[in-house]
Amino acid sequence: MGLKKNPNNMNKKIFIKTFGCQMNEYDSNRIFNTVQKIGFQKTENYEDASCYLLNTCHIRDKAKEKVYHEIGRVKKIFRSKKKPLVIITGCVAQAENEEMLKREPYIDLVIGPQSYHKINDTILKHIHNKKKIEETEFDPISKFKYLSKIKNDTNKVSSFLTIQEGCDKFCHFCVVPYTRGPEYSRPFTQILDEAKYLVDNGTKEIILLGQNVNAYNNESYKLSDLVKEIENFPKLERIRYTTSHPKDMTEDLIDLYKNTKKLMPLVHLPVQSGSNKILRLMNRKHTIDDYLKTFYKLKEINPNIEFSSDFIIGYPGEEEEDFNDTINFIDKINFINSFSFIFSPRPGTVAADSKLIDKKILIRRLEKVQNLLFENQRRMNRSLENKILNVLVENLTEDKTQVFGRSEHMTSIIFNGDKNDIGKVVQVKIKQSNRSTLFAEKIKISNQKVA
Secondary structure, eight states, X not given: OOOOOOGGXXXXXXXXXXXXXXXXXXXXXXXXXXXXXGXXXXXXXXXXXXXXXXXXOOSXXXXXXXXXXXXXHHXXXXXXXXXXXXXXEEHHHHHHTHHHHHHOTTOOEEEOGGGGGGHHHHHHHHHHHOOOEEEOOOOHHHHHHHHTTSOOOOOOSEEEEEOEEOOSOOOTTOOHHXXXXXXXXXXXXXXXXXXXXXHHTTOOEEEEEOTTGGGOEEXXXXXXXXXXXHTTOTTOOEEEEEOOOGGGOOHHHHHHHHHOSSBOSEEEOOOBOSOHHHHHHHTOSOOHHHHHHHHHHHHHHOTTOEEEEEEEESOTTOOHHHHHHHHHHHHHHOOSEEEEEEOOOOTTSGGGGSOOOOHHHHHHHHHHHHHHHHHHHHHHHHHTXXXXXXXXXXXXXXXXXXXXXXXXXXXXXXXXOOGGGTTSEEEEEEEEEOSSEEXXXXXXXXXXXXX
16 A cells, blocks of 8 residues: 555655666656656756656766766755755666765655656655655566556657666676666567557657667567557557667567568667677677678668667777777778767676776777767768658757757758647758758658658
8 A cells, every 4th residue: 555645745846857868768757657646746947846856877987976966966056945855766876775875865765767666655755754765676567567557648759668677688897787677578568558658649759668678578579579569550650669789689670670661770789899809808798790690681671771889989908909890890880870988887897897998098099989980970961961851850949940850760850840740750851961960941742752
């Protein structure tokens, strides 16, 4: 039995700040759906908040310190006001748990990613007895069973939908197995119910999420089965999924690209390094040859498929030859959009205490990789000038004079549309481009071939 809502705590305002990945964005939305049940309203103005929730990420460097820095900022903001209820959620909450409550008395509640189904009871308990509480038990089954009863009321044109959490791969640089737990795939029908609700609520694009999304497996249903079922929703225009692991790019998923009409032709497939030696040190469980086989299979099925990736630069043990292997690999694939970062050790991982490479070498290598990746993006975007593309329109630009949307390959497009275009797939002609954005004009040509 959960605690009952206290009428004195109704109409409270919650400000949610989200760091990190798309899954955290999904989680923040679901957290808000949940706390609405005990009377919280969302505010975009943190100074009005009676509850300040920080949804944290542990992937990048100094993640823990960023949390304490943010709390310090909140303390200053509310110095002359009533202190808000301060809640830390996400992966830093899971990794640090009780330590956060000891180090920073301003924090009231620490709730891990697999305990969001307990957030309402935890808040109400704190309001009742004023005690600080830490909830970081791994219980994804109860979590998603609880959340399935609370409607995902996002009304965005493009919506995230988590289908899988956790990881069993144990890459030596990664904290995910420790902060999100072992791989867990949500029940097939539960996902379809949420997808249907999103589409009925106006969603035109669903992005399926997981730490290893293509490892999805529930009662013999795989990611390919999910895509096939979701594709049957008539009002849905597009489907994407992220993030994939090369080891889990199975034949059924690759074959899906032969006939699918709504699965977009962009495959985000993190490789992390172009060197087999470094991949072994990382415990990635795939080789460059494995990756290339998947790449060539997909390109043969559909030449319009493009790839994006992630790269860790300067992993311990990376010599100049290994780095050059990465450069050559990038040249071979021509990724159209990728993320690259200098290695930073995460506490608790195998690589945490490894000898680091000289910082000057790391900066030089990162700059070289990023220049190459950025030039690939610029070249791809320039090649689209004067071409006609399909764009799914998501919203008006900030100045309300144009509209913003994305191409099939996830590239940002701005053009001279209006609010009536939002939620529609519109044909545009690309007039100009830079590295990250295409600038276009709307056309009214019904029989012209789309690039």
